Every structure is written in structure tokens, then in C-alpha cells.
Amino acid sequence: MKQFETNEELIYALIIDDLDGAITPSDKVFLYQWRSAAAENENTYQDFLSVQLNMDKLYQRDRSDVENSWKALDKKIVQKLQAQQFPQKGRSIRFWFSAAAAAMILLSLTYYFINDSRYVVVSTANHTAITRVVLPDGTEVSLNAGTTIKYLKHDFVKHRKLELKTGEVFIHVAPHNDSRFSVDLGDVTAEDIGTSFNVVKNDKKVSVIVEEGKVALKHLQLDRSVMLSAGKLGVYDIGTQALAVADNPNVNYKAWLDRKFIFKEISVVQAAEQLEKAYQVPVRVKDESLKNRKLTASLHYQTLDSALAVISASLQCKVTKEKNRYVLSDH
Known part of the structure; x- marks a missing residue:
């Protein structure tokens, strides 16, 4: 038996763990060796990658939008899946490729x-x-x-x-x-x-x-x-x-990725601009008196709500959410 003639379900599970960032170091080494062993293996990994990326973007949308999209495109999805001939590689791989076909149809992503x-x-x-x-x-x-x-x-x-x-x-x-x-x-x-x-x-x-x-x-x-x-x-x-x-x-050059901010005596406007860039949500400073105030803080929060809550407490200012943006203002 060759080195990489192993259970397909195990390989698929390792690929999914790797794409989710949950793979162990030893399994990551094994998976890399499997990918390098044959072009067919690497093609399989890339196929999983395309599914993962499309499905991630699909489920990051508002749930109601997703459900409406599924209802509206249900017939098209079924027709597309019926037209495909998937290899018999187990339930997991058939599910992933089915999900891929569905995700590809949702062109509004x-x-x-x-x-x-x-x-x-x-x-x-x-x-x-x-x-x-x-x-x-x-x-x-x-x-x-x-x-x-x-x-x-x-x-x-x-x-x-x-x-x-x-x-x-x-x-x-x-x-x-x-x-x-x-x-x-x-x-x-x-x-x-x-x-x-x-x-x-x-x-x-x-x-x-x-x-x-x-x-x-x-x-x-x-x-x-x-x-x-x-x-x-x-x-x-x-x-x-x-x-x-x-x-x-710029000590915060990587904040868009790791959500870590170090603010040292910078204006509230500058802090708001950096938060907006990192979280991809508009942040506005309403009052002139607040714009000129300085902020010193270290933040590490995955959500913008948490980061703004700390700033609000530190500066004794008010945070409100208006439609798709946040507004900072004096009390």
C-alpha cells in the first residue's frame, strides 16, 4: 500500500480542519505531504478551498437574505445539482460539492x-x-x-x-x-x-x-x-x-487582521478612521469638542461594539448606531 492511500473521509476531514484553522501541527504536516504527493491531491484541496470561501461569504450575509435567496433559487439549485454527476467519495465530499454548486449560483455574494x-x-x-x-x-x-x-x-x-x-x-x-x-x-x-x-x-x-x-x-x-x-x-x-x-x-498596520489597536494621544477622529478601516463599518464623530479630544488606549476586540464601548467609557462619550454606521458624540 502506498503512503497516501488512506481513508478519503480522513483526508477530507483534515482539509476542512485546515481551512477552518483548527488543524493540529502534525496533521498539517501530513496534509501538506499528501497535497505534494500528486497533482490530483492538490486539485482536490483547491476544490475544497473554493467551496469554503464561497460558503463563508454566503453565511456572513444577513440570515433573512440568505433564506430568501435559497427560496428564490431553490429550483435552479436542484436542477443544477441533478445535472451534475458527482463521484462516489462518501457523504462528506458530495455535501461539499453540492454546497459549492448552490453557493456559485448566488451571484449577489x-x-x-x-x-x-x-x-x-x-x-x-x-x-x-x-x-x-x-x-x-x-x-x-x-x-x-x-x-x-x-x-x-x-x-x-x-x-x-x-x-x-x-x-x-x-x-x-x-x-x-x-x-x-x-x-x-x-x-x-x-x-x-x-x-x-x-x-x-x-x-x-x-x-x-x-x-x-x-x-x-x-x-x-x-x-x-x-x-x-x-x-x-x-x-x-x-x-x-x-x-x-x-x-x-504605523503600529496598527495589521489591525484589519488581528483587531489589535494601540492608541497613544491621537485624536478621536484618527481613532475612528482606523476602526472604520479595520471593521469595515462607518464610524463618525459628531461634536467638534469631541473631535479635538485625545485618546490613549489598547484595544483587542473582535467586534466593533466592544471596542467602541471601551472608548465610550474612557472618554465619557455616547455611542449610538444609526442604520449602518456608528456615531460618537458628547453626552
Whole structure:
């Protein structure tokens, strides 16, 4: 019996645990070895990934919207599932692919996933939740709202190149002896040297902040590069084609991902702007007297309600929710 001829239900369970972030270190190693053993195994993992991402976005919507969508599209879903011929791989895999077919039909989702013969494209819409993707080499990529990435499906491990088309990602690179991991950013490339780093790309500039290890930010055509170590910020100005490096001044650069904030004598308006970016919910400061006040606090809350409750208690101000936004005001 070959090393990886194992119970399919066990493999599927490990994949689901991995995508849910609940897998043990030893099982993660085993799963990575299984994925690397054959292209068919990696294709199966990527299929599960596409299901997971679409279903996550489906159930993050308001429950009433989901139920209405299911009712409205029920006949279409049934027809689509009946037209599919699924392999007999056990109840779990049939359920997952059934769920995938249903999720793909719900075109009103704020997320899309394209999986063609060569590339995988993952895109998140504005004001959506964080999306986590595990690349074929084991590298973990977290996508902020309004982000699009693209990578090779079959030959990724050979080239280990991720393209960030727009938006913000945090990347924890899996160690690899054969090749270095790189991020294609258009004019420039961020080449990893064993690290974790944050990347932002828009139509004006590219910013790279290194958390651990080192990153080489390179402009290949101009033969320019800067080396970034932990705590450094690298910026490429698309208009002037200038590369610059400096100490990272933003201690909350990763708050969109980990919800950790350190505020030291900053204005309430600045704090509100950072909270709004991280939680993807508008936060407004109503009164001029409150806008000029300073806030010093350390916050680590998964919900915006909890973070604002602490701020309200600290500043003795009022927090109200008006439709889809929060408003801070004096009592």
C-alpha cells in the first residue's frame, strides 16, 4: 500500500480542519505531504478551498437574505445539482460539492472565486469580511476587503509567485528549500526571505511592511531594490517610480487582521478612521469638542461594539448606531 492511500473521509476531514484553522501541527504536516504527493491531491484541496470561501461569504450575509435567496433559487439549485454527476467519495465530499454548486449560483455574494485550467483568482468586495487562503505550498494569505490576488494552480510550487492586483494582504510564507516566494506588484516585486509581511497596492503606490524576516522590494526594469527587515516600511511610488525605505510609523498596520489597536494621544477622529478601516463599518464623530479630544488606549476586540464601548467609557462619550454606521458624540 502506498503512503497516501488512506481513508478519503480522513483526508477530507483534515482539509476542512485546515481551512477552518483548527488543524493540529502534525496533521498539517501530513496534509501538506499528501497535497505534494500528486497533482490530483492538490486539485482536490483547491476544490475544497473554493467551496469554503464561497460558503463563508454566503453565511456572513444577513440570515433573512440568505433564506430568501435559497427560496428564490431553490429550483435552479436542484436542477443544477441533478445535472451534475458527482463521484462516489462518501457523504462528506458530495455535501461539499453540492454546497459549492448552490453557493456559485448566488451571484449577489460580495466575493468571487475563479478557478480555470491555469490560474486561481480570488477577489473580495468592499466592506466584506477577511478572507483566508492557503496556497499550494502552505503559505497563508489573508485578504482585506477590496482585494484581488491571482496565482498559478498547477505549477505554483515550482514558481511560488503570487500576483496582488489590488488591495491589501498579510502573508505568512511557508518555508521552502527549493525556491523563494515572491509577490508580483506590477512594476515591482516583493521577494521573501523567510518572513511574514503586509502588502498594500493601489493606483498610486505599493507599501510593504515586514513583521518577521526580510523582504527585497525590487524594480527589475530599473535595476533598483531596497532590503526591508522586520519593522521596516518599503514604499514604491508608481508615478515617480521611486523606491524608499523607512521605519514603520504605523503600529496598527495589521489591525484589519488581528483587531489589535494601540492608541497613544491621537485624536478621536484618527481613532475612528482606523476602526472604520479595520471593521469595515462607518464610524463618525459628531461634536467638534469631541473631535479635538485625545485618546490613549489598547484595544483587542473582535467586534466593533466592544471596542467602541471601551472608548465610550474612557472618554465619557455616547455611542449610538444609526442604520449602518456608528456615531460618537458628547453626552
